[in-house]
Amino acid sequence: MATLVFLEHHQGELLKPSLGVLSKAAELDGDVAGVVLGSGVKEVASGAGAYGAGKVYVADRTELERPLPQPRVDALAKLFQEQDFDTVLFAASVLSADVAAGLSARLGAGLNWDLTDLVQENGNLVGKRPALGDSVYVDVGWSAEPRLALIRAGTFEPKQTDGEAEVEEFDVEFEDFSLQATMVEQAHAESEGPSIEDADVIVAGGRGLGSPDNFKLVEELAQALGGAVAATRAVVDAGWYPYATQVGQTGKTVSPKLYVACGISGAIQHKVGMQSAGTIVAINKDPNAPIFEFCDLGVVGDLHEIVPKLTELVRSRKR
Amino acid sequence: MKIAVCVKHVPEGTTHARIDPQTKRLDRSGEGAINAFDTHAVEEALKLKEADGGEVLIVSMGPQSAQDSVRKALAMGADSALLISDEGAAGSDLVATTTALAAALEGEEADLVLFGQQSSDSDGAVLWAAVADRLRRPVISQVAELAVSGGKVTGKRQTEFGYDTIEAPLPAVVAVSDAINEPRYPSLKGIMGARSKPQRTVSLSELGIDSGAAGEGGSKTVVQGLNDPPPRGDTVKIEDDGSAAEKIVDYLAERKLV
Ligand SMILES: Cc1cc2nc3c(=O)[nH]c(=O)nc-3n(C[C@H](O)[C@H](O)[C@H](O)COP(=O)(O)OP(=O)(O)OC[C@H]3O[C@@H](n4cnc5c(N)ncnc54)[C@H](O)[C@@H]3O)c2cc1C
Numbered sequence: 001m002a003t004l005v006f007l008e009h010h011q012g013e014l015l016k017p018s019l020g021v022l023s024k025a026a027e028l029d030g031d032v033a034g035v036v037l038g039s040g041v042k043e044v045a046s047g048a049g050a051y052g053a054g055k056v057y058v059a060d061r062t063e064l065e066r067p068l069p070q071p072r073v074d075a076l077a078k079l080f081q082e083q084d085f086d087t088v089l090f091a092a093s094v095l096s097a098d099v100a101a102g103l104s105a106r107l108g109a110g111l112n113w114d115l116t117d118l119v120q121e122n123g124n125l126v127g128k129r130p131a132l133g134d135s136v137y138v139d140v141g142w143s144a145e146p147r148l149a150l151i152r153a154g155t156f157e158p159k160q161t162d163g164e165a166e167v168e169e170f171d172v173e174f175e176d177f178s179l180q181a182t183m184v185e186q187a188h189a190e191s192e193g194p195s196i197e198d199a200d201v202i203v204a205g206g207r208g209l210g211s212p213d214n215f216k217l218v219e220e221l222a223q224a225l226g227g228a229v230a231a232t233r234a235v236v237d238a239g240w241y242p243y244a245t246q247v248g249q250t251g252k253t254v255s256p257k258l259y260v261a262c263g264i265s266g267a268i269q270h271k272v273g274m275q276s277a278g279t280i281v282a283i284n285k286d287p288n289a290p291i292f293e294f295c296d297l298g299v300v301g302d303l304h305e306i307v308p309k310l311t312e313l314v315r316s317r318k319r
Numbered sequence: 320m321k322i323a324v325c326v327k328h329v330p331e332g333t334t335h336a337r338i339d340p341q342t343k344r345l346d347r348s349g350e351g352a353i354n355a356f357d358t359h360a361v362e363e364a365l366k367l368k369e370a371d372g373g374e375v376l377i378v379s380m381g382p383q384s385a386q387d388s389v390r391k392a393l394a395m396g397a398d399s400a401l402l403i404s405d406e407g408a409a410g411s412d413l414v415a416t417t418t419a420l421a422a423a424l425e426g427e428e429a430d431l432v433l434f435g436q437q438s439s440d441s442d443g444a445v446l447w448a449a450v451a452d453r454l455r456r457p458v459i460s461q462v463a464e465l466a467v468s469g470g471k472v473t474g475k476r477q478t479e480f481g482y483d484t485i486e487a488p489l490p491a492v493v494a495v496s497d498a499i500n501e502p503r504y505p506s507l508k509g510i511m512g513a514r515s516k517p518q519r520t521v522s523l524s525e526l527g528i529d530s531g532a533a534g535e536g537g538s539k540t541v542v543q544g545l546n547d548p549p550p551r552g553d554t555v556k557i558e559d560d561g562s563a564a565e566k567i568v569d570y571l572a573e574r575k576l577v
């Protein structure tokens with residue numbers, strides 16, 4: 001195998017999920033190289049050697065400064081013309097999903113996503129993909145090369161070695177359409193706000209709350225239980241609750257002893273941020289909500305009825 | 320402005336969708352419905368049309384039963400629909416699906432192509448980027464706030480690090496998040512009117528796609544096996560009969576969590 005790992009970076013550092021995928025790739029047969037795309041990134045790139053890359057290809061261009069997918073597709077397609085890779089691996093992120101799918105179209109290459117493992121069976125690469133709300137584990141493969149794969153966020157831990165990588169620059173020609181989307185503003189998340197990562201108890205609210213005001217139901221329950229409040233992307237994006245409290249793929253990863261999910265459907269991207277909680281209690285009025293597939297106690301009902309009563313009962317136990 | 324919205328017909332209720340062990344494909348024989356994530360894209364298109372005029376075209380690829388989802392979008396207020404339906408398209412993966420969708424969209428010359436956040440039966444959240452590459456148009460994904468003016472589209476979206484604001488000239492491809500709006504319910508008038516709106520069904524050959532580029536043959540990924548998920552602790556599921564709060568407290572107390 002000749003594997004290329006797409007190495008994402010932010011503020012001068014290679015990201016942990018990418019390094020985790022690189023470490024995994026290094027455990028498979030064959031050669032492993034990394035690719036770093038950006039502006040002023042040569043230094044950053046050399047760091048990949050310590051995680052199993054023998055070589056790191058770098059395209060250092062101002063057009064690649066902002067984290068936009070399409071110029072990155074051009075760069076990877078160009079690298080493909082020059083080098084022989086049969087496999088390209090990406091750690092899933094907002095950016096890399098778009099890069100992987102764009103490259104899939106450009107090369108006519110098969111893309112498997114949301115993989116939680118990669119194994120070699122009789123010389124073939126097989127991806128493990130939990131599907132349909134993780135209710136079935138599918139073995140996925142590729143009928144042709146190159147093979148592209150997106151690995152689910154947080155799957156592989158980086159493993160440091162004492163290796164060093166040779167850094168090789170390559171040139172890119174950009175397509176006109178690839179440079180048409182431009183970054184107007186990048187607002188970095190405020191780090192202030194309550195920290196939920198260390199909380200033993202988390203009460204989380206989702207769109208089922210119905211309105212931002214109803215977050216007070218969740219806050220009161222959290223207070224009674226001595227816990228913190230968390231939210232889903234749907235309500236954070238809608239401006240109901242701060243980004244600092246978001247749990248999931250693009251938010252925080254938490255593992256409290258108790259996680260109470262109120263009006264949350266249980267989408268995969270939310271699940272990856274809270275699945276290691278000790279006990280998960282879900283309150284949802286839809287008996288088919290995916291969250292009932294992975295909670296410990298599932299309550300089918302109206303949170304507006306249940307949550308205030310629950311808060312009152314918890315309070316009265318303490319009195 | 321002409322807006323095309325890509326919608327998918329998916330098996331109803333994620334947890335009941337099953338993969339057929341024989342064909343290793345998603346069992347699409349049961350009840351289906353429009354992918355809920357796509358109703359946000361339809362809603363956004365209707366809002367843009369209401370503000371600035373124009374037309375909304377629904378584009379879908381799926382079995383004949385996908386007509387139901389197409390009609391739902393028309394009942395919400397879209398103007399016309401194009402369904403790509405062909406026996407030969409069954410089992411299409413990302414490469415094959417986007418070849419067909421892009422071919423259909425190519426002929427429509429929409430100023431804006433909208434996608435939903437993800438399909439509930441595949442959770443890919445990837446299709447738009449492949450379609451945009453084939454159409455050679457700029458793409459903005461995960462958009463939670465969208466504005467169109469002066470021949471440009473601007474989208475605000477969340478990433479792992481905060482919020483990006485991205486701008487692109489039209490024609491462009493945009494995928495919206497489920498936080499962007501509250502989709503409307505079709506009115507009775509909308510439902511009645513949907514039937515008489517222009518609806519076309521096209522085959523792959525009508526799109527100029529040869530059979531080798533579609534369906535399983537045109538796909539580059541394969542499903543090799545199906546396994547049960549790893550066993551996990553027992554889930555207790557209760558229905559609220561007025562005593563759910565007490566039952567939750569008892570459950571927590573047993574585990575010393577309260
Ligand atoms: C790249 C990417 C990254 C993402 N990252 C994240 C992330 O970090 N975190 C995250 O959370 N999501 C993330 N998402 C979004 C995710 O896919 C879901 O869209 C989101 O989690 C849904 O939020 P929700 O559960 O609040 O809303 P919904 O899915 O709308 O669920 C609301 C639930 O409330 C229930 N409900 C309604 N009324 C009541 C009531 N009265 N009583 C009880 N229940 C009720 C409904 O039955 C429903 O199940 C991401 C998506 C993508 C594509």
Ligand SMILES: Nc1ncnc2c1ncn2[C@@H]1O[C@H](COP(=O)(O)O)[C@@H](O)[C@H]1O
Binds near residue numbers: 325378435438441
């Ligand atoms: N068969 C299809 N026909 C039309 N649009 C689709 C189809 N499959 C997916 N889409 C669109 O692509 C988006 C992302 O799908 P996915 O990448 O499969 O999660 C969906 O929200 C739809 O807007």
